[in-house]
Amino acid sequence: MQQAPIPTIEPSNPNVLRWDDIGLTLIHEFITKGEEAAMIEAFHARDPAKEGKRRISQHFGHHFDYTTFGASETHFTPVPPYITDFLPRLPIQSHLPDQFTVQYYPAGSGIPPHVDTHSMFAEALYSLSFGSAVAMQFRMSGPNDARKMRLPKRSAQNEKNHTESPAATINNNANAPGDDAIPTPDEGQQLRSWELVLPARSLLLMTGPARYGYTHAIRPRKTDVIDGQTVPREGRYSITMRSVRRRDEIGCDCAYPGVCDARIREEMALLAASRGEDDASLQE
Ligand SMILES: O=C(O)CCC(=O)C(=O)O
Numbered sequence: 001m002q003q004a005p006i007p008t009i010e011p012s013n014p015n016v017l018r019w020d021d022i023g024l025t026l027i028h029e030f031i032t033k034g035e036e037a038a039m040i041e042a043f044h045a046r047d048p049a050k051e052g053k054r055r056i057s058q059h060f061g062h063h064f065d066y067t068t069f070g071a072s073e074t075h076f077t078p079v080p081p082y083i084t085d086f087l088p089r090l091p092i093q094s095h096l097p098d099q100f101t102v103q104y105y106p107a108g109s110g111i112p113p114h115v116d117t118h119s120m121f122a123e124a125l126y127s128l129s130f131g132s133a134v135a136m137q138f139r140m141s142g143p144n145d146a147r148k149m150r151l152p153k154r155s156a157q158n159e160k161n162h163t164e165s166p167a168a169t170i171n172n173n174a175n176a177p178g179d180d181a182i183p184t185p186d187e188g189q190q191l192r193s194w195e196l197v198l199p200a201r202s203l204l205l206m207t208g209p210a211r212y213g214y215t216h217a218i219r220p221r222k223t224d225v226i227d228g229q230t231v232p233r234e235g236r237y238s239i240t241m242r243s244v245r246r247r248d249e250i251g252c253d254c255a256y257p258g259v260c261d262a263r264i265r266e267e268m269a270l271l272a273a274s275r276g277e278d279d280a281s282l283q284e
């Protein structure tokens, strides 16, 4: 693990930290303590259990469709006011999210390294943290990630069982529940990788390389190192916010074809076509 890169602090607002070359922005105290308490209450009004060991997810807005990896045309849960209230404060107002996954991470749980599906969601990806801080790991994707994304897909997960992986990660085998892929020592040493502490009430925005080229993960463990101190983890909540691409917006031409689902689909189609030609020539 390498040292986290140094952010630039916005002169007009010291709560805003930027890593422009990576495409990350972290805004401290994005929500108030009152809003945070209301969110936690609303979450447990739907899912009372706090004792389990597994991450629990709730979906709002357009549900993820586990068969097309796009947005469902039929499944929609109205977005609660505790989310709609802060949307006018998001840093990018031109394109607001319409797909929301609220998750509870019991202490010790995490999320495997993954790249959120490129083709089905617009570039800006947000994560709002609340309840407690957690360290998120970023790692430049490499051949190992590209190889995993080309493995045959696991069976689609049951959307009703929302203790499973989050929506956008379904297309990435590195994300299968319980498959907390550890990079090979070779890859782990070579690739740029570090952890960024996401404090409670902070908003993380991922764009560019951070969105398309890096994997992000929360390692399942009991402690994090925060400001040089080893701190026990507590239950943490997050809201992942994405904007669903529709019709001719679907696709991706990013600079990271190895982990780009749009490119992988093209590759697979070419492969299938060339196999078809081979089959045809065998029959002649
Ligand atoms: O909990 C988080 O902050 C991130 C969750 C995530 O990466 C996802 O839902 O795709």
Ligand SMILES: [Fe+2]
Pocket: 114, 115, 116, 216
């Ligand atoms: Fe993600």
